[in-house]
Amino acid sequence: MVPPTPFPEIARRVTEELGPLEEVFSSFEQIPVASASLGQVHRACLRDGDCIVVKVQYPGIEEVIAADIRTLRFVIRILRLLYPRVNLDVIYSEFSRIVGEELDYLQEGKNAETFARNFAGNPKIKIPIVYWPFTTSKVLTLEYLEGIKITDFDAIDEQGIDRKELARVLAEAYAQMFFLDGLFHGDPHPGNIFVCPGPEIILVDFGMVDRISSPQRESLRRAFGAVVDRDSLGLVRALVDMGFIPLTRDIRPAVQLVERLLQKYRDLSPREIKAMDIEEIGNDIMASLQIGPAIQIPNEFILFGRSVGMLNGLSSRLDPDTNIIEVAAPFARRFIGGEAEGLAGIAVQARSAGRSIIRLPKLLSEFLVTTGRGETRVEITSKDVADELRKISRVGKGLILALLGAGCGLAAVLLRINGFPEESLWAGVASGVLLLWLALLLRRT
Structure with missing residues (x-):
């Protein structure tokens, strides 16, 4: 928990937004029940007796965030020079938006x-x-719900709550968000999830949420359908439409990579799927991408990936035998139309046929261009190799300095956001020194 801001500053903020505390609340606890990077939460009671929690934004946090965003922009510029194949701008834009x-x-x-x-x-x-009458852009008033922190396993066990069932309910909730609602909670860390007997799950903190747009959902649906149909080309086209793979004249390397991954994972039995770890699958895919075509992460999926990773870790801690892929499978089938019946099933098939007809001229044109171009040949001469080795040698001299400088810069941003200004200052100074050293080194070489 981030060190809380002194209560007088919090009281002043609440008074500015809602009026004097004694006129609005019958009681207001001075010690916060939670504190984070942007604000802190206090328990209170309204004049009518309702028990509530009040989330108060720190005074002056806007200026701090603006400075951190400028620092992040500088760090991204440095990293862009080192990793030109990776679209780092989306990280900056998504961070700023969130x-x-x-x-x-x-x-x-x-x-x-x-x-x-x-x-x-x-x-x-x-x-x-x-509670809208007591909510502004800087103060949020919510109903108080009693619950146990989802990682307080001793308290959960004392209440007789089935942790396996709890992990399943949590995974199903997020599967509904991802596949059916298209709007998901983007910060599933233990401080935002509480439980009570049932088991029932209490979700709080909806500042970090994201929506998968209708066009992206349609492309995602085609991607899932392509996986089911073992259609490597269809999957690559869906990934291109979603923005994961840059649109190039030759997508065959991407198709070959996807084909290899489909062959590895498509025919796994339910038993094998249950035995697999989603983190293991992600690591394998990322390792393949290191030698495959350049990819980029669209803005809409940065928070999605983060949420899936956090959810998988939390589910594993609740119950190591719970596999979120297996739990999410029924929701995924509904998402791609696998359970649609009657008129709904006809509508799904009609939309699919319509999309195919609309795409037919484009597919035919691409086929003619590819056929006319023939097989792509790549020739590498010894001179080419020598030139590239010299380039690698020059870059290698500054690589460690660049990574250390960028790492310190990112650390400075994260430390500032999470309430550690002194440590952030030292990290920023270290980043500046390292990057200055790098600039001098590059100037000499």
């Missing part, structure tokens, strides 16, 4: 209400009610 949305508590309140509507039919998921 932080900007997190600073608006009115938007967070709207997000909470959207999630409450999405899970209205699921009694196992609870979302706190927003």
